[in-house]
Amino acid sequence: MTRRDFLAALGGGITVLLVEDDIFAQESGRGGARQVSQEVSAWLHIGEDGVVKAYTGKVEVGQNARTSLTAAVAEELRVPVGSVQFVMGDTDQTPYDGGTVGSSTSPRMFPQIRNAAATAREMLVDVAARKWGVDRAAVAIANGKATAGSRSAGFGELTQGQKLVQTIPANAAVTPAAQWKVAGTSVPKVAGREIVTGAHKYPFDIARPGMLHAKVLYPPQFGAKLASLDKSAAEAMPGVKVVRETLTSPRAGFGAEVVGVVAPDADTAAKALAALRAEWTPETGESSSKDVFAYFKQNASGLATNGGLTAYTIAYIAHVPLEPRAAVAEWSGGKLTVWTGTQRPFGVRSELAEQFKISEENVRVAMPDTGSGYGGKHNGDAAMEAAIFAKAVGQPVKRNWTREEEMTWAYYRPGALIEVGGKANPDGSIAGWEQHNYNGGPSALNTPYNVKGAREQVHQTKTPLRQGSYRCLAGTGNNFARECYMDELAHSVNLDPLEFRLRNASNDDRLVAVIQAAAEKFGWKNRKKAAGRGFGMSAGFEKGGHVATFAEVDVAAGAVKVVRVVEAFECGAVINPEHLRNQIEGAVAMGLGGALYERIDFAGGKIATNRLSRYRVPRFADMPAIESVLVDRRDLPPAGAGECPIMGVAPAVANAIFDATGQRVRSLPMLPLGGGAGAV
């Protein structure tokens, strides 16, 4: 078959463009709605050698999107997982994408890839049927081959490496979840071997020929302005250049001025940075971690709340991705290429194009699989710095952030004041409900329980710190406040917390299902009270997922040990059971940090908790026994699992602490009990 025949057989490609709306939350940078191609060739290519290449603007940060999307291709094209190569998050190669945010990969990209691959499979059937002069129904596709009777051909032989020109139909012939053979199974992590051998190149590890290293001079506090700069000592060092540039979009707390040094190696760059003599005009720095909750309320918009509400406080916390921000930038003939770790490569491309006043076609942002994000890598701070320096010195420049920089100059999960009110009727129904969130945001704010006339409101206010997205965003705080208050209501009418929730969850079968599944696994009905031992639960709904969490704690002399956590989660059809369990368990582990220890302490525009020796994250010894329960709904489309499972553990633990001690804990983090910054 010639190329002309192949294209003719497939018909002309009519390009249908769908508008993808961006999912933005707070510090999500710029971008906007874009049109996304529905041509098969934008998503898939089959080489002459039969190698399947797939393309997505989504990125891999440890959530195993690379594996789940690869499984989608393998499933629909009937090829082994190992024969699929996925190109992810490269603005020159992949279709536009608004970002790997909001747990959107499974509900949106997974079906997109399934549809593209199923369409490609049907095209292969067409080509084979035509090639052999047989009926379509006689052609079977399996194991990377088309067969009809005694005839057989590999995909490469059929396509001869040609572009797959066809529009993906709305009713693509996807394999129903009930018949999945690859999707729905625990496909091992793609590229896991590169990780355990140290071979994988993360953004931090990228090197380019002739590459120099940059360091940035940050202000001593948020908002301080550079008054004078003596760069003579730094510039006297061999190979060192000092760069001073202006950002077209100033960064919160940092300002518009970028000052830094470029040197042949990282150690020299650090020495040159230390040799810069800068004077700063100080800034008072509004608020501190001690009084920030009152500050939120003083500066809030929206209607005044009724009196008599119960206040919960949520500290600012840091994402602490173990790989800090990193980028390498290289200019070539007016075109900029940046390798960086970001959840929004296309958003970073826009930021860079705007800064340098060049078209987006002249900017390529490529994202190697990155050392985590948790919602903390939405923007292009490191990419911007690297690109500015690379342009100034005319050579490739690497800009890797330190831990202190990551914990000071990135952005935080917003702190929040949450006020809740309502009461329970003697029969266990809920008489009224209101919940107000100051500064945190709307995630998981709406109650999933049967409440008529619930009043739920986000109050915009001022933030003293740069804040942005986070795993499950404000859901971590809103679900905490609601589920703790639900526990109080249950006790107010002498109902078991499980029974109280089930009575009020009858509108949501999926919520009831996870609550019952977790309660059974936990053994809630048979729990045994003992001195210092407590049991608690929570439930909730967010980002398409339903979660129920049960916790057992030991409290002795104010020290809290979480002994056991059982979490049931339902996110529609399960794409990869083992990876889903890993997400749930990991979310419980990370959630324990925000629940118990993590808090950014700040005053006068300075961050006190700017290093791992000053900011406690969960470790091996903090781990309870964690058990996950998967509620697999093959009849429902998949939802994401990276976020919702984190929000169950804090309220379950707080309610367990009450069970053990009779003491209500209404601040995150909870430790030390009775202390912290919680009081308003």
Add this chain to the structure above:
Amino acid sequence: MPNIKELDVNGTRRRIDADPDRMLLSVLRDDLELTGTKYGCGEGQCAACTVLLDGQPVKSCITRVGSAAGKRVLTIEGLAPAGQLHPVQQAFLNADAMQCGWCTPGMILGAVALLKATPNPTEAQIVSGMNGHICRCGTYPRIVRAIQAAAGKGGAA
């Protein structure tokens, strides 16, 4: 002290020219391009930078290269030199004991050293032995299971 001119890394003598006060992590990553060893904090708090020095785990972000001279340095790149995964590496894959993988090389080398010293560790010994390592993705229970599995399969080798 004069510059360090040679380092024994993964069984090979490598030529370097490094101020002895520089950190081993920087020399491995920047001079020798062994980027499997990861930076996490720069203050020995997370152990992502763990390498073995004469078989003992050290945090290379706070270890001066001068103190590594004349000793055998093992990085993650040297753990499976012939392509055959070390039992601990294989156990991490089998247990899906990672998400983003940034902590994994240091975690694996820490586990190799732990099993060398304690070939059949209890769970409590694994937890206390590995507690200096941070996995921000929270795969700790899986890492414990991986080390337990490797212990039964010659992981101490």
